[in-house]
Amino acid sequence: MKLETNFYDEAILLVVEDQRIDAANAIFLKDAFAKATSGASGRVIMDLSSVEFMDSSGLGAMVAAMKHLAGRTELELFGLSGAVDKVFTLTRMNTVFKIHADESTALDGLTKSEDSAVRAS
Amino acid sequence: MHPERNTTSNNDRAVEGTLEQTFDGTPEGVRRALADCIASLRALGVSDGQIVNMEVVLAEVLNNVVEHGYADVEDGKIFLRIVAEDQTLRILCRDNGVPMPGLNAPDPGPPDLDVPLNELQEGAFGWFMIRAIAADIKYERQDGCNYLSLNLGA
Numbered sequence: 001m002k003l004e005t006n007f008y009d010e011a012i013l014l015v016v017e018d019q020r021i022d023a024a025n026a027i028f029l030k031d032a033f034a035k036a037t038s039g040a041s042g043r044v045i046m047d048l049s050s051v052e053f054m055d056s057s058g059l060g061a062m063v064a065a066m067k068h069l070a071g072r073t074e075l076e077l078f079g080l081s082g083a084v085d086k087v088f089t090l091t092r093m094n095t096v097f098k099i100h101a102d103e104s105t106a107l108d109g110l111t112k113s114e115d116s117a118v119r120a121s
Numbered sequence: 122m123h124p125e126r127n128t129t130s131n132n133d134r135a136v137e138g139t140l141e142q143t144f145d146g147t148p149e150g151v152r153r154a155l156a157d158c159i160a161s162l163r164a165l166g167v168s169d170g171q172i173v174n175m176e177v178v179l180a181e182v183l184n185n186v187v188e189h190g191y192a193d194v195e196d197g198k199i200f201l202r203i204v205a206e207d208q209t210l211r212i213l214c215r216d217n218g219v220p221m222p223g224l225n226a227p228d229p230g231p232p233d234l235d236v237p238l239n240e241l242q243e244g245a246f247g248w249f250m251i252r253a254i255a256a257d258i259k260y261e262r263q264d265g266c267n268y269l270s271l272n273l274g275a
């Protein structure tokens with residue numbers, strides 16, 4: 001599971017690079033998410049634009065990821081399309097996660113951190 | 122394993138054909154079979170909306186076989202047939218894993234979202250989604266095999 005981490009002042013943006021979050025790789029999402037968000041403060045935003053398909057295991061991993069934040073902040077998402085959008089809508093998980101219409105709405109008002117290179121290493 | 126495809130078409134809108142394949146009951150086998158099926162259904166001219174429904178339903182059906190039916194079986198195989206006729210896609214899935222609990226296809230109902238965050242369920246979404254999308258769901262146990270059939274409308 002590849003998560004590219006981008007640092008903003010008061011937020012991190014996690015870009016999921018896999019095209020699928022399914023039974024074959026969902027277990028890796030939780031670990032990758034925990035690693036990427038450890039020590040982070042502020043908002044946590046996930047870009048799912050590259051994800052073409054998600055099954056119930058993938059959805060379960062997303063719920064686990066949100067629980068990992070332990071209510072410190074919401075897990076915000078954007079870039080849901082096709083089957084991903086369908087899975088969130090059917091289960092009404094779209095009411096549990098904060099879902100933004102697009103990237104510009106999700107990142108509105110945020111500035112990239114100047115020391116992002118150091119913190120990303 | 123390549124799906125067999127017989128396409129007959131009386132007009133440009135008719136989507137007809139039969140796909141059949143047998144594959145390993147493993148997460149990787151399911152991933153490949155799904156990709157093959159979806160590509161074949163696209164080639165048959167199945168609509169984008171029906172493709173999304175098919176991929177969601179098929180993934181849940183096949184993953185359930187791998188995770189439950191073949192939980193303790195290493196070399197299990199899954200046979201899948203999809204018949205496209207008029208506006209309906211008929212799915213038949215056969216495996217020889219353990220029977221479904223109570224010899225019934227599960228019906229867990231929608232997830233309970235009205236709970237504290239740390240109690241939110243992380244599983245049991247699969248059968249809820251299958252039942253929300255598919256119709257005419259039939260499960261039979263015969264001669265040591267599980268037969269699950271379901272239909273997807275337009």
